[in-house]
Amino acid sequence: xxxxxxxxxxxxxxxxxxxxxxxxxxxxxxxxxxxxxxxxxxxxxxxxxxxxxxxxxxxxxxxxxxxxxxxxxxxxxxxxxxxxxxxxxxxxxxxxxxxxxxxxxxxxxxxxxxxxxxxxxxxxxxxxxxxxxxxxxxxxxxxxxxxxxxxxxxxxxxxxxxxxxxxxxxxxxxxxxxxxxxxxxxxxxxxxxxxxxxxxxxxxxxxxxxxxxxxxxxxxxxxxxxxxxxxxxxxxxxxxxxxxxxxxxxxxxxxxxxxxxxxxxxxxxxxxxxxxxxxxxxxxxxxxxxxxxxxxxxxxxxxxxxxxxxxxxxxxxxxxxxxxxxxxxxxxxxxxxxxxxxxxxxxxxxxxxxxxxxxxxxxxxxxxxxxxxxxxxxxxxxxxxxxxxxxxxxxxxxxxxxxxxxxxxxxxxxxxxxxxxxxxxxxxxxxxxxxxxxxxxxxxxxxxxxxxxxxxxxxxxxxxxxxxxxxxxxxxxxxxxxxxxxxxxxxxxxxxxxxxxxxxxxxxxxxxxxxxxxxxxxxxxxxxxxxxxxxxxxxxxxxxxxxxxxxxxxxxxxxxxxxxxxxxxxxxxxxxxxxxxxxxxxxxxxxxxxxxxxxxxxxxxxxxxxxxxxxxxxxxxxxxxxxxxxxxxxxxxxxxxxxxxxxxxxxxxxxxxxxxxxxxxxxxxxxxxxx
Ligand code: ADP
Ligand code: MG
Numbered sequence: 001x002x003x004x005x006x007x008x009x010x011x012x013x014x015x016x017x018x019x020x021x022x023x024x025x026x027x028x029x030x031x032x033x034x035x036x037x038x039x040x041x042x043x044x045x046x047x048x049x050x051x052x053x054x055x056x057x058x059x060x061x062x063x064x065x066x067x068x069x070x071x072x073x074x075x076x077x078x079x080x081x082x083x084x085x086x087x088x089x090x091x092x093x094x095x096x097x098x099x100x101x102x103x104x105x106x107x108x109x110x111x112x113x114x115x116x117x118x119x120x121x122x123x124x125x126x127x128x129x130x131x132x133x134x135x136x137x138x139x140x141x142x143x144x145x146x147x148x149x150x151x152x153x154x155x156x157x158x159x160x161x162x163x164x165x166x167x168x169x170x171x172x173x174x175x176x177x178x179x180x181x182x183x184x185x186x187x188x189x190x191x192x193x194x195x196x197x198x199x200x201x202x203x204x205x206x207x208x209x210x211x212x213x214x215x216x217x218x219x220x221x222x223x224x225x226x227x228x229x230x231x232x233x234x235x236x237x238x239x240x241x242x243x244x245x246x247x248x249x250x251x252x253x254x255x256x257x258x259x260x261x262x263x264x265x266x267x268x269x270x271x272x273x274x275x276x277x278x279x280x281x282x283x284x285x286x287x288x289x290x291x292x293x294x295x296x297x298x299x300x301x302x303x304x305x306x307x308x309x310x311x312x313x314x315x316x317x318x319x320x321x322x323x324x325x326x327x328x329x330x331x332x333x334x335x336x337x338x339x340x341x342x343x344x345x346x347x348x349x350x351x352x353x354x355x356x357x358x359x360x361x362x363x364x365x366x367x368x369x370x371x372x373x374x375x376x377x378x379x380x381x382x383x384x385x386x387x388x389x390x391x392x393x394x395x396x397x398x399x400x401x402x403x404x405x406x407x408x409x410x411x412x413x414x415x416x417x418x419x420x421x422x423x424x425x426x427x428x429x430x431x432x433x434x435x436x437x438x439x440x441x442x443x444x445x446x447x448x449x450x451x452x453x454x455x456x457x458x459x460x461x462x463x464x465x466x467x468x469x470x471x472x473x474x475x476x477x478x479x480x481x482x483x484x485x486x487x488x489x490x491x492x493x494x495x496x497x498x499x500x501x502x503x504x505x506x507x508x509x510x511x512x513x514x515x516x517x518x519x520x521x522x523x524x525x526x527x528x529x530x531x532x533x534x535x536x537x538x539x540x541x542x543x544x545x546x547x548x549x550x551x552x553x554x555x556x557x558x559x560x561x562x563x564x565x566x567x568x569x570x571x572x573x574x575x576x577x578x579x580x581x582x583x584x585x586x587x588x589x590x591x592x593x594x595x596x597x598x599x600x601x602x603x604x605x606x607x608x609x610x611x612x613x614x615x616x617x618x619x620x621x622x623x624x625x626x627x628x629x630x631x632x633x634x635x636x637x638x639x640x641x642x643x644x645x646x647x648x649x650x651x652x653x654x655x656x657x658x659x660x661x662x663x664x665x666x667x668x669x670x671x672x673x674x675x
Contacts, residue, residue: 221421282428284563304378337363540568
């Protein structure tokens with residue numbers, strides 16, 4: 001009985017059904033058996049329509065009186081409307097979207113409806129169970145991710161045909177582990193997940209499956225990491241010397257405790273021939289660059305080279321400006337390498353990197369990875385690693401420099417350990433002291449006039465300001481045009497008489513640099529910009545930012561934008577202008593509220609995770625983890641840590657164990673589209 005046999009080998013599943021199941025990604029008996037319910041409805045625990053207040057979510061058991069498809073003007077929208085009566089005799093209108101097939105149900109059919117009581121009356125149905133169609137009409141009803149072709153109740157029948165086979169599936173978890181963690185057998189867990197007696201049993205079963213999934217993932221990470229450690233060596237650098245001493249002296253401030261402990265960790269990494277694989281997480285402005293430069297200078301000090309890679313040209317240029325200043329002071333030769341550097345000059349830079357004449361290269365990821373041959377690259381810093389594909393990260397990981405990844409979009413540590421399981425994680429959670437958190441206000445559109453009045457007060461006090469244009473998603477060109485128009489409009493209205501510059505992604509590099517430099521030199525009062533200012537621009541004199549139509553932006557993006565102010569000693573402000581609150585979705589309102597409440601990037605990451613669902617996080621999506629079958633990254637945080645510990649233990653103690661689990665790891669990776 002092969003777990004990977006086609007679903008067609010099940011009784012009741014022919015070629016046509018198989019094809020429909022394939023539409024849900026279910027080809028094999030194993031895939032079907034592992035398609036566990038996304039929720040359970042309870043025939044016993046039900047509410048009455050009469051008790052629900054507007055917006056309340058509930059499950060109601062009721063009888064259908066009549067049902068019809070209501071005509072709408074939009075072709076792609078089908079609304080089904082049914083009149084139903086619950087057990088208490090309360091009559092209600094049930095509303096379904098795009099489930100026209102339900103209109104065929106007969107009057108008198110008993111239904112279990114899960115949904116929400118609408119504000120204006122009516123019950124909007126999210127999940128429907130039809131009594132008598134499935135086998136499970138008592139106790140918990142498994143509710144599957146289904147399609148119009150294969151409704152949930154049909155899936156129940158197919159799963160029932162598959163379940164007897166799960167006994168024959170291999171259980172990859174070693175008995176010792178199962179006992180210590182008190183995990184049920186895989187087969188039992190699968191059966192219990194599909195047909196639980198109660199919710200507790202269902203959750204135990206899911207956790208068992210999730211644990212195995214996370215363990216396989218962690219084993220994969222560790223294996224890769226160990227392979228890297230065995231196959232490649234990086235130069236073991238001698239300890240801090242005279243250059244580092246001068247670097248510290250040159251800094252106009254003392255490092256914070258967290259910067260020091262980050263440096264201490266990196267210092268350890270660099271001292272041994274195992275390539276460093278470290279992720280440095282910290283909010284914008286938390287002082288990561290200073291730490292990264294330490295690592296780069298260690299390479300130079302030891303007679304090697306360093307590279308700092310950024311995701312965009314703007315950011316690369318910005319980094320270069322910072323790095324160049326310090327390097328000149330220290331007598332370190334550094335050069336910029338972006339595609340806007342003329343070809344001939346670029347060739348010359350490459351030659352100097354190959355000969356070792358140049359110590360540090362700053363550039364975009366692509367350029368440094370593809371074109372450059374270093375005489376001896378010892379440390380590479382990769383900025384904004386979340387914008388950096390997993391593939392590239394791995395490619396870089398196979399070379400021999402020590403690698404420090406930096407991200408200003410921190411995610412909770414346990415999540416980082418899952419997503420970047422093959423990296424060590426260092427956090428800088430607090431910005432340098434003395435910096436005042438940006439005061440953030442949420443302003444309704446009708447009061448945006450007041451926001452601009454406030455902005456003018458800042459300018460009168462000699463400060464500068466940013467105005468961020470509404471997000472236009474169609475294309476960079478359209479967005480650029482919109483920004484130009486908005487700047488024109490503002491010059492004639494709210495910002496009349498002020499020196500207003502525009503910054504967007506369609507400007508040529510030289511133009512963009514000129515605008516940024518002019519702003520820095522205070523020749524411009526206000527910079528009207530698209531999200532291109534999100535990274536890089538460092539103007540401490542800019543103390544106020546207005547974000548227009550802030551409800552359109554993502555939480556992380558707004559937080560990044562906000563990081564452009566509050567970089568000096570003055571109190572800074574960020575004013576988020578949105579459409580009227582009543583018009584916003586609950587999520588949009590929650591995002592803006594969260595930004596007003598806190599400026600802690602880690603806290604915001606948690607909120608973001610809750611709102612968007614774990615799969616939506618950038619890093620998660622890129623890692624291919626977005627569709628883990630059983631694990632829920634938020635809910636299973638402790639489990640992630642446990643799985644990581646076990647993975648390390650198994651690798652150390654009992655590599656033989658890896659046989660079946662490695663296969664499992666391979667399967668998890670294959671199905672997640674890893675490299
Ligand atoms: P990040 O790279 O995390 O965004 P940076 O390293 O660019 O942060 O630091 C942001 C600003 O704070 C820079 O202007 C930097 O000079 C300054 N800074 C960094 N560390 C400290 C510190 N320990 N004390 C005071 N200012 C600091
Ligand atoms: Mg920085």
